[in-house]
Amino acid sequence: MDALLIDPVLSRGCAAAVAVLLLVGGGQKLFNLPVFEAVVELYEVLPRALAPLFARVFPLLEILAGALVLLAPGAIGGAAAVAVLLLASAGILVNLLRGRRNIDCGCGGGDSHPRLSWALLGRNAVLLLAAAIAGLAVSARELVWIDYLTVVALALALLGLYAATNQLLANQPRYQALRS
DSSP states (O other): OOOOOHHHHHHEEEHHHHHHHHHHHHHHHTHHHHHHHHHHHHHHHHHHGGGHHHHHHHHHHHHHHHHHHSSSHHHHHHHHHHHHHHHHHHHHHHHHTTTOOBBBOOOOOOSOOOSSSSHHHHHHHHHHHHHHHHEEEEOOOOOOOHHHHHHHHHHHHHHHHHHHHHHHHHHHHHHHHHHH
16 A cells, blocks of 8 residues: 655645744743743652653753754654654643643743643644644655745744644633633
């Protein structure tokens, strides 16, 4: 059976967006390492003694995965991105199943971060889908100049949707408080 081949524009657009998110997220975690360490401890998934080590290693893995998505497009980059996103999502899922929602996601980013929620896990599922698409085999068609513009437009659109989703998730507790 032939492998599933997709258009290279779709794969490259998803790869570019996922790479930016992983590189920026990993960099922000390293820049605010004490904060990320505290978030890892709050997740209570690892023994307390391992939390500082994980908080230092995970952002490096995130940056490595982002670089691989850009530099080794296809299965290797896609698999690295999927692995990092699955690891982060597993921590969220464990805490949601425990009923622990009032924890910062630790995603990196601006001043307002989403709290753990099923919607946050849904956002990560969409990121996992984009990472998987980035890892799929692409058709052999040659890209033309308009394709490169389309890749950039797709990546920017996906990044815009990610930012909008994050802002909605961060504002969700305020909205619920106003409704009460």
